[in-house]
Amino acid sequence: MQQQRTIRAATAALAGATTFAGALVGTIALSLARQVVTLPSKAREPVRVVEIRPDRDGDGARGTVVLERTVESHALGEFTMLWGQGTGRARLLERLETTDRTVTRRYGDVLGADFAVVRSVRLASAPQLGVEDLGLPWSKVAIPGEGGELPGWFIPAAGESSDWCIHIHGRGATLTEPLRTVPLVAERGWHSLVMRYRNDPGAPAGHHGKTGLGLTEWRDVDAALEWVKSRGARRVVLVGWSMGGAIAVQAALRSVHADLVVGLMLESPALDWNETLIWQAGQLNVPASIAKLGIRLLGSPLARSVLGAEEPLDLAELDVVARAGELRWPTLVLASTGDTVVPVSGSQRLAKARPDLVTYEEFTRARHTRLWNTDPDRWEAAVGKWFDRLGEAGRS
Template sequence: MVHPRRAASHGPSPQLLTGISAALGALGAALVFVLTAMGLVSVRVARRVVTPAPRQPDTILRGLDAAAQTISLSRTADTVLPGRYGLFVTGTQQYLKVGSVLSEDAQVVKRKLLTHVPEGSHLAAEAAFSGWYFSQPEELQLPFTSELVGTPIGPCPAWLFPVEDATTWVIQVHGRGTTRSECLRAVPVFHAAGISTLVVSYRNDGEAPRSRSGTYGLGATEWRDVDAALGFARRRGAQRIILMGWSMGGAIVLQLALSSSHADAVAGIVLESPVVDWRTVLDYQARQLKLPAPIPELAVGALKNRWSSRIAGSRTPIPFDALDVVSRAGELRHPTLILHSDDDGFVPSDASHLLAEARPDLVELDVFEVARHTKLWNYDQDRWTRTITDWLDRQGLRGPSGE
């Protein structure tokens, strides 16, 4: 007679064990595939962050009326904005100034042309909408000279807009993927305040010399080129220096203020749509692209590590902790004005808010809405100008010839 308890004590069947093993193998293979794919995507993201790239088209030319001097563009969050802007095109013209929105629908925005386009002009369909407005220094109708600033990587071109007998200067630093012309909008504001302006270039921006890697340091290396400009200004008679940074130029300026041996000459900082913490920017852009949540941190990890940073295109690791100025807020020493839009669309304003909250004794934040990235002047020139000039007054930074 068989004992009932012994009869019921059979183990898993061989078929079941085989099935479990196969399932675990498939799961492991799928996991390896997912991790490998995410690793490859994160490296591509990292490369994109540090690699300079030509300007990318972001709108389509839908119509040009040379008789009426109007231009029609595909509707985007930028092309529908009120104000004055620039438009990079190809064909018989390279750059156009555009004015107010005349009409719009769900697909097309018609704007007034502020640059005369002759009859018979031919323009390609692809175009890039810009906040520059001014593309050349001559357009400002202010005296200027072209200069070369000696830096660790060689001579970097700069424009100097002098004010007679001015001992207060502003050094302006443009953002990622653009050039000095981005800064021209601010020159008349400082000139009217009796302040000389030095508009600088830095490594890998297409105007200054190329570094060995040819990639951005996201502020961690570029600040040394601007530090040389600070020395240049002091040798030319500057006693008080304001640093102004646009977008990534803000990250450069903040690193300069925290690290420069000339920091004692810095009287204040102005930041337009600045990068205050790169992690915040990468997280936001990954969400916009609908990338998996771990990708930004993996990209940061790739750029921070000495070995993987080379694979990602950077010769040296990028110190993201040092570039996080919110966490370093206690180290700030200079009065700072931030202009940032909550509708920026590229560099979120979160870190600017956090920095202002961390250092209300030094940091003032003027929050815009509707305006997009580095297009605050374009959207509301009067408010933008007034915000800066009022801050200059509060800091006692107007020059003797300031209005």
């Protein structure tokens, strides 16, 4: 009898443990799915400022800053520091000294909120603090979208042209992110529209402020295509950075104005969200099985009621590699094996699947969207050469 009671108690305990484990797995999966579709209300400023040393002969606009050593603060190249939720910004320049815990760098061109009292910053990949830094004519524009006006910058090429580029930044990135491409295309006769899309600061909010990973945002690019068409565009290149790459491809595949599209330029693109989300979960030591459960939630009817998404997210629609046969545009893909946000394998597989269309440039040391920062000469040569070929094709 005692043995039977022991067995029953053990069975009950095991059932309870199994139920608890199942609930824990479900909770983690739900949390992951919510993080995927939920944009932060405030931008994180994760890099700690250890010390600020303004130049003695200056006004505080330049000097030396000691930052906590992180992957980003230690990276090669020039960047933008932002603080106070973007109310302050400055250029982060060359490295001077590194230790196990800190990185000392030059900074310059402080704008906005007081830098002297800053305790933490975030780093944006663009070296430009704003569109003004390009030294090119520009104007603010508003694109009529389905949810309201989408702000943007228009940077014209010199002279008359019917060639346009629409530049699409990545998830949570600044509007300056795509500016590295603009001077290269402007000198080749391409007008530029650098656009915001739903849920960006100053842009209309999407459904409950949730991202669609490209499955909803592409409609804003569709509106931008209509806008440039009304201004004489006959040929358009969609330039997408990170998640902006996914948006660009969806717009090319779905837009009623897709006949305008003559090329895609994709920088550090998210081409396979299944792979990317499982890989990102692995960086957090979350097992792939739990990540896959979270992905199933994204695509289920619960996406609306539980996650607040505008629609279930069919990640198969976003798998550009699986849909490679549907592509019909010359495509430049720039990616890095050093990317810690989006695995490079998606770019590699797309290049292998469509060598007839894809020009692939692979970097090694560069972090996510920081290819230009690591090797600007090579990056600009690759982009310029590709646009030269596209220009020649348009003239033939």
